Amino acid sequence: MNASAIRNKTWAELNVGDAASLERRCSPEDLLLFAHVSGNVNPLTLPAADNRERDSRQIAPSMWVGSLISAVLGNVLPGAGTLYRAQGLRFPRRVHVGDRLKATVVCREKREEPVALFDTRVENEYGHTVCEGTAEVDAPTTSQLTEARDLPALIVDSVDHFAPLIVLAAQLPPLKTAVVCPEDRNSLGGALLSAQHGLIEPILVGDPGRIQAAAKELGADISAHTLAAVSDPHAAAAHAVAMVNEGLAHAVMKGAIHSDALLAQVVKKDRGLRTHVRISHVFAMDVPALDELLFISDAAINIAPDLMTKVDIVQNAVNLAHACGIREPKVGILSAVETINPSIPSTLDAAVLSKMADRGQIHGAVVDGPLAMDNAMDVEAARTKGIASLVAGHANVLIVPNLEAGNILVKELSFVARAEAAGLVLGAKAPVILTSRADNDRARLASCALAQLYEYWRREGRAFGDQGTVAKAAE
Known part of the structure; x- marks a missing residue:
């Protein structure tokens, strides 16, 4: 018999006092997966989006804790073929991310075949009971040998790598950025959102009528931002590049203009932003x-x-x-x-x-x-x-x-x-933020954060924050 195989215990073989346990450490991924499966997105039981690895005091959902009992009943005792009839639970203590738990079931009573009653308990690593109750199950009536099974790997997006960069970049003065043709809701919205987060100081270069129409569609007030009226997209790109050469802007951001049209002005030998x-x-x-x-x-x-x-x-x-x-x-x-x-x-x-x-x-x-x-x-x-x-x-x-x-x-x-x-x-002489219409808000913010941090590095010859500083920025 394979050493990794598990044999269940039938109702006939089950004795009062039989017990089994499983151990499990509560991880941030457990909380995320439980939220997906159950639909419970209570913020008390979800890891913080930008700090999941270190949020050790986040509370685990009580029903996730209770589900550990189901794992013992279904996997070990009685094992394969067990079906629930009822489960009563109470939760005297909370479970947090990082806690090591031990779930135990003990057969209390055998009723008319195939019914059995179990005392159930979950303890933390200090021996404190965090969950207890009684389970009534239909125990299996036929023997079954189950091979140990590895479930398919799941990829859980448990760390937001962009968030700390955005927080870090926002500590710097906003980067004066010539936004070329922000004439639709996506491109204008991305620039305004980045301004709201303190990443850029946008200078809107394009057709005033189309920019105002995009602002109206967004319900945004752009009166506080400089607007350079240049209706032709190629001329708008040239104007943005000229602003960088004159020191009036320190970055260029793509709006509703083709990348080729913008880059053609950036790479021009005369009056472009080319370097060696x-x-x-x-x-x-x-x-x-x-x-x-x-x-x-x-x-x-x-x-x-x-x-x-x-x-x-x-x-x-x-x-x-x-x-x-x-x-x-x-x-x-x-x-x-x-x-x-x-x-x-x-x-x-x-x-x-x-x-x-x-x-x-x-x-x-x-x-x-x-x-x-x-x-x-x-x-x-x-x-x-x-x-x-x-x-x-x-x-x-x-x-x-x-x-x-x-x-x-x-x-x-x-x-x-x-x-x-x-x-x-x-x-180039300045960072060029080449956003896409398909980019979501977080990607737009992250692109502006990259420009902010890169321009600081270019100017100062060093990073504004190393890996440790980036990690602290997420806290």
Whole structure:
């Protein structure tokens, strides 16, 4: 017989005094899953959205505590085939996140087959009773051997990585931002929401009539904000860029204008925002399965970058990670495989980029490649393939081989893995906030927070907050 198999105890085999127990620690994920299953969203029993890991005094729902008794009855004693008739419960003490609990059932009485009565109790690690009562069940009448079963893994978005960044950025003076064509409810609403959170001081550049119409649709008063009347979208983009060059604005934000039209003004050789660095886009992804932000570049601007363009793409992404408080980012240079293959040019680029980082031509990060996606993100996958690396399995910055691969990766994370994305264009004289119509409010706020923190890093040469400061900002 398999040692992991559990045999139930039939009504005929059951004796008064038979007992069984199971132990379980209460976690934030337990509270979230119970809320989803039951529909009970009482704030007293839900972890705080921005501080779930540390909210140890959050109260567990009493019925979740009671459900531990059901686990003992259904799994151990009497076990498989048991069905409830009735359960009485009382709760003399509260349970909090982090408490270790022991649920125990003791057979009190056997009634007419198949009915049995059990005393039930849940205790905390100090021996205090937190739940007690009586269960009446139909015990199984036939023997059954049940193999131990691992339930499918669930991904619970238990940590909000954007919230502490937004809180941290709001501690800085609002960033003067030229918002280009905020002429619909999404683009204007995102700018105004970011202003309300103290992230930006918006300068609305566009057609006054359309901007006012969008404000009316939102029910918003924009009289306190500067409005620059420029009706043509291309001229509005040029005006926003000119404001940065004249020191009247310190960031540019995309509104209801095509990205190409805005970026065409940003990259102009004459009167644009170009520097000696190639501009690139970096996504900051809040992925439910990860414990920290994941930065991905370039999935929006450089279609098929050559080696030297990739050097700037890597450095730009590393700089943004530094601005967000990550002192030594781990950069995985992605390809289809983790070995160098001359038939796959991206593996050659990855190897060269890794060596350039070793020689200091890319600085401030640990860089390794080529890495396939699995061994960049998963320790076991890296170990299975014999990859010894500080980055493999721990990458928090991913550099994709081309725009197609990056675009697919970001959208897969967003629409399949339910990640949320904020983003920023880097390498110009000022950060460019390239929001999308599909972005929700949190993504818009996070993008503005990235711009705020990056501009501080660019100006001061250091991050406004490191990882510890970011964590404290969530409290």
